[in-house]
Amino acid sequence: MNEHKETNVLDQETIAGAKGRNLDRYLRPIDTAKRLKQLMWCEFELSRAAFGWLPAVPDYEAKTRLARYGYVHNQNMKHLYDRLNELPGTLNEKNGTPPLIREAFERMSMASNAAAFFTGYAFVLRQLFAEYESLRLRLDSILDAPTADKLKIIDIERNGMIEWASGQSLFADTEDNVSREHAAQWNEYVTVVWLLFRQALEQGTDVSDIRWPVHPTDQPAGPVPTRASLDPKFPVYQSNANYKKAYEDPDLSPLRNSIKQMHYINATEIGAAEQLCYFYYGVQHMPLQFYFDAARHLWDEVRHSQMGVRRLEQMGYSTEQFKFFQVSIDSAIDDLKAEYFPDMYSSLTMVAEPCSFIKKRKSAEMFWKFGDALSAIHCEFDMVDERMHVDFGKKWGPELYKQINDPITAQEMSERTRARRLEQLGAATTPEQIKQIIKNFPGFCGLSTIELEYSTY
Ligand SMILES: [Fe+2]
Ligand SMILES: [Fe+2]
Incomplete structure (x- = not known):
């Protein structure tokens, strides 16, 4: 034990001496790991910011880009994570983002409007990629080539992301002077926060010792507003209590008597994505594989949603002819009930997605019969993804319930969620009836959501 201590001391002294003789210009494996860890948590916070702003911006195209870039940040995180697993050191992934990084990125993303957010986002992207660049130039091209490979992959999306975010900061709701002024003020704020953050990171300052500048707004428009914004081209559906089954209201779509209704249903999946934005942002202390x-x-x-919208437009329809669901959360994200996310996730992955699977399979078959190959292939790719989502649900649903001290198996979770859905529908009165209905899954889905007119093109 003592020997070990002595070795440690010697090691520290040797390093201090080496620094004095300028021998610290080379990165040890542990030095690379330290930098990769910081970058990885920054990427995680950027993925939260991008996904968190998706429901806050109304523009559909901007929503789709934020989803893409949130995913890219998340993938960057994964590339770094894979390399970190090979390098020395521990990650404590369930602790989540270190407080300094979380605080800095939340400050830089809580902007008063979308233009301001994008201004800050573009700035942070430029800074972060500059950090990657300076790390890349310090890596030994033989010793640390596996890290260099990861950084090359991460660099692929760099220009596209920066160009897009910069473009958004120029054009997103900056038509009026007030917005423009906010964006300029916001830019200054983010610059100062970034500098303080970088300094603190380098010097190992505790987050509580940092004197942040006063936040420019106490009413941020994002991330995760309690009510999502819809694009004016996507009219909002006013829910009607007479229609309890999903997609039952004839007011939703002029395609309700056609198999093409499938494309409309796909188009509405932007709503599922928005629910998952809140979910991704709000769920804490899960393993990184969950994220x-x-x-x-x-x-x-x-x-x-994009494939649905594209196909509807190819067929001569416009989104204005349909109604779309506005997603909202019951309260500010930190005040939601503990079971809110586990329940939401379970009803998405144990009811909505497996039931949609049945429709998709039948639709694919019929689209082939009608000679509409592209529509059929839509359904086939959709099924590939949905199968995976249901597996995610079985894997992570019980973990989420475990977090709130409600241990449950995947099977029990799925039965309980389906029983709850039947209660909502008022479709069964006794526990025995519920059991019977749940046993026959297609029958259950027939009660939960409407069938399509498969025989009419
Ligand atoms: Fe989907
Ligand atoms: Fe899905």
């Missing part, structure tokens, strides 16, 4: 899966799930739902 890798949740980010993929979220981005997939946006892809499903």
Whole structure:
């Protein structure tokens, strides 16, 4: 034990001496790991900021980009994570983002409007990629080549992201002078926060010892506003209590008597994506693999919405002819009930997604019969993704319930969620009836959501 201590002391002294003789210009494995860890948590916070702002911006195209870039940040995180697993040191991943990084990034993302947010986002992207660059130039091209490889992959999306974010900061709701002024003020704020953050990171300052500048707004428009904004091109559906089954209200879509209704249903999946934005942002202390899966799930739902919108437009429809669901949360994200996210996730992955799977399979088959190959292939790719999402649900749902001291198996969770859905529908009165209905899954789905007119193109 003593020997070990002595070795440690010697090691520290040797390093101090080496520094004096300028021998610290080379990065040891542990030095690379320290830098990668910091970058990885920054990427995580950027993924939260991008996903968190998705429901806050109304513009559909901007929503799809934020989903894509939230996913890219998450993937960057994964590349760094993979390399970190090979390097020495521990990650304590369940502790989540170190407080200094969390505080700095939340400050830099809580802007009063979208233009201001994008101004800050573009600035942070430029800074972060500059950090990657300076690290890359210090890596030994033989010793640390596996790290260099990861950084090369991360660099691929750099220009596109910076260009897009900069463009948004120029054009997103900056038509009036007030917005423009806010954005300029915000830029200054973010610059100071970034400098303080970098300094503190280098010097190991505790987050509580930092004197941050006064935050420019106490009413941020994002991330995670309690009510999501819809693009004016996507009219909001006013829910009607007479229609309890999903997609039952004839007011939703002019395609309700056609198999093409499938494309409309896909288009509405932007709502599922928005639910997952709150979920990704709000759930804490999970293993990083959970966030890798949740980010993929979220981005997939946006892809499903994009493919639906694209196909409707190809068929001569416009989104203005349909109604879309406005997502909201019951309270500010930190005040939600403990079961809010586990319940939401479980009803998405144990009811909505497996039931939609049945429709998708039948639709694919019929689209082939109608000679509409592209529509059929839509459904086929959709099923590939949905199968994965249901697996995510089985894997992470019980973990989320465990977090709130409600231990449950995947099977029990799925039964309980389906029983709850039947209660909502008023479709069963006795526990025996509920059991019977749940046993027959297609029958259960028939009660939960409407069937499509598969035989009419
Ligand atoms: Fe989907
Ligand atoms: Fe899905």
